[in-house]
Amino acid sequence: MPRLTRLAAPAILLLAALGALLVALFFGGAADRLPLADPGGVVRFGLPIATLVTDLTAALAIGTLALTCFALTPERPEWGRALDIASAGSLCWTVASCVTGFFTFLSVSNVPVTPDAKFGESLAFFLTGTSLGLAWLVSTLLAAAVTVLCFAVRGVTPVFFVALLAAGALIPIAQQGHAAGTASHTAAVTALGLHIEGAAVWLGGLLGLVLLRPVIEKARLGPVLARYSSIALVCFVIVTVSGVASAEIRIGSWSEIGSKYGLLVIAKVVALIVLGLFGVVHRRVLIARLQNRLEASKPTFWWFVAAELGFLGLASGIAAALARTETPVAQQAVNDTAAVTPAEVLTDAVLPPEFTPLRWITAWNLDLVWLLACVFLVAVYVAGVVRLRRRGDSWPVSRTIRWCVGLALLAYVTCGAPNVYGSYLMSAHLVTVVVAGLVVPILLVPAAPWTMALLAIAKRTDRSRGPREWLLLIVQSRVAAWLTYPPVGGILLAFSFWAALFTPLLRFTATSALGHFVLVLGLLLCGLLFAQALAGVDPVPVTAGFGVRMGLAALVAAVVVALGAWLAVTQGLLLANWFGAMGREWGRRRWRISSRPAWCSASSEWWRARR
Structure with missing residues (x-):
């Protein structure tokens, strides 16, 4: 694999993600100055950018660990290199998560940064006394633990449990996802959790393959890519289904598909469709050709992989912007003045209709x-x-x-x-x-x-x-x-x-x-x-x-x-x-x-x- 391609692929991913994020922020209105309690331009742009970097680095760690557990051989150099890449990704994930948590505090509290004890007490209360702050604190600590464990363990079974721990570090953040109005909080959290887990394994596994290419033998590249392709196929299905469910919950109705949030969702859907076509070409054409050892060294194949990473970056950037864009369901909830029922207070969902025998079906x-x-x-x-x-x-x-x-x-x-x-x-x-x-x-x-x-x-x-x-x-x-x-x-x-x-x-x-x-x-x-x-x-x-x-x-x-x-x-x-x-x-x-x-x-x- 040419060194230029190996360096260009991560750069294409990052540039595409940042470009899509900025465009989506301006288009969706998340970059606009808030009329009340505006946290400032640094926070308005810094928070989504830090969130994007957190997502990408978490994906690198989780995807590489998944690839290690199901596609690589422990006795070969690729195993140690993969764990080193996962550890480096976890380290960057930890730092980015710290920055994201800090920006989240500034966005929620809308207080200026000062060196006095009062600011420190407010930050400490946010991290330990609120669900949002505690979620970021737990996620950051788990990412730090994964960083250390990737250096400490090398056996196959322990690495599998480290991969589960890394995947679990995303759960506290996913639990903060919600849908205002009549949507179920549980359904929104479940869809978001599946979406980010599937996307992390999919994107991180492909990026890990690019970084691991110099230490993977040409004769083994075909089987390793075939194994990753099977993992990516499962992730594609998970991401697609959960993305559709999440969009349906947050958009609310087809009449809102023309809203700014709905148009950003359409753009993300288009990126996913293109990525699905990339997957078809991978499974039907490229992996079969890689049985020839010389095919793996052709620059065309790896530029194809770099293009796929670019579209993954586009989807990631749009997703990060969607997290900061007001949903149509949230706007309807603000305008809805109906009284909240006891069932909504307890379950965060509207009380279902009367349970009749027909409703068993x-x-x-x-x-x-x-x-x-x-x-x-x-x-x-x-x-x-x-x-x-x-x-x-x-x-x-x-x-x-x-x-x-x-x-x-x-x-x-x-x-x-x-x-x-x-x-x-x-x-x-x-x-x-x-x-x-x-x-x-x-x-x-x-x-x-x-x-x-x-x-x-x-x-x-x-x-x-x-x-x-x-x-x-x-x-x-x-x-x-x-x-x-x-x-x-x-x-x-x-x-x-x-x-x-x-x-x-x-x-x-x-x-x-x-x-x-x-x-x-x-x-x-x-x-x-x-x-x-x-x-x-x-x-x-x-x-x-x-x-x-x-x-x-x-x-x-x-x-x-x-x-x-x-x-x-x-x-x-x-x-x-x-x-x-x-x-x-x-x-x-x-x-x-x-x-x-x-x-x-x-x-x-x-x-x-x-x-």
Whole structure:
């Protein structure tokens, strides 16, 4: 690769990003002087520029670490160089994050910079006493930790956890994203989080490839690029879907597509479409030609990569400007003088309409994390079946049906009516608990997903770790051996049901998006372990006999029945200061009738008489 191209590619990325940022700032009005409480030109321009640099350096660190974990070989020089690049990116990320946090404080507080103690106290309060300041503080500290860990660890598995830590450093910033008005705060945060994570891996991985080119052998460049291309394809889908969802939340309606914010979104969409065409050319033409060793040294290919980085820079610059541009939904919220309902105060979303039987089908609130995960798992499983059939191997159709039905049910629970009303009705919350913990695992486990993956995914021969190698590492680990020991799954599931309803976890899981995600994921994992002990097809170190399986089934059934009976006869409403404080007029009479049937009242009177 020519040295000029290697230096020009990052420069093109940075110049394109800065140029797009400045143009979008002036066009969208974010560069205009504010009529009230203007922080000054230095802050108006310094904050978005610092944010852009933070995004680019974070992408370099996260994308290079992802490339290291899934595409590179530890025994080769590329491994150490990649970790050095990730560490340098994390260091720049830390510094840029500090500057961005400082500019954010100046923008929010609108106080002049002075060397006195009062200014320091105000800054300290912002960083430790406000959610926005605390988010930037945590993100900066995590970026600093990643900088140190990239030097300290060199093993494959520790580097994977460092990559997860780096990706987690973006979460506090994503949680500050919101949509004013009637949009759901949870949906806005989820879409923004997926968008920045996908963009970071996509952009940073390509930039890392450019910087790593001098130490990657020509014979291995084709396979490494093919692996990156697969990662970029997944990121492209995530960025596209989350970007559409985020734009829909913040624009509000098609009538506002002609607003300044809407036109900037259109410009970003055009950049993404061009990037999608770049990806098609990569996968269909260039990677195939790179099987010829001489093709990798041609300047044309690397100038093509530099052009792709330029369009990524354009999209990044527009995205940074959009973060500072007022959205149409926010303008409508300012003009809306309607009173805020108790439900909006508690959940940051408008109270849904009355829960009727028809709305079990018509009510939807898409959770992009679970929706994309379900679609991805179905697509991968079906692709694996197709690959096995083409190879001449057979695979039972019943397993494919179970897998698809189970994931469809999981998508419904996390995106359908149970998700819409789970924060407002205890009954809908219970539906999520039971289906995620019992029904979905019983459908997924007999589909033998681990066996399918190990049979369908190609084995690597260069000692790098791909999906198959990571799956084998998980299956053969001591932790997996202990968790798949037959009694463990049943005990964990029974305990999880009790803890989800009768401990402080109920408030955490019912009142926050993170808690709901942890609830579904935890119950799903425990349910999978329990279902594996009962009806698992995948090979495990210890298989339960008939008596053990019946005992585990009896244990979980007894716990479920006991909890259901207790909920039926208990007085009052669980978490009444949340579910009962929504200000909803519907459902009260129905709750009184259906929640206390005659046999419950009779059994309660009998029990009080016995006592």
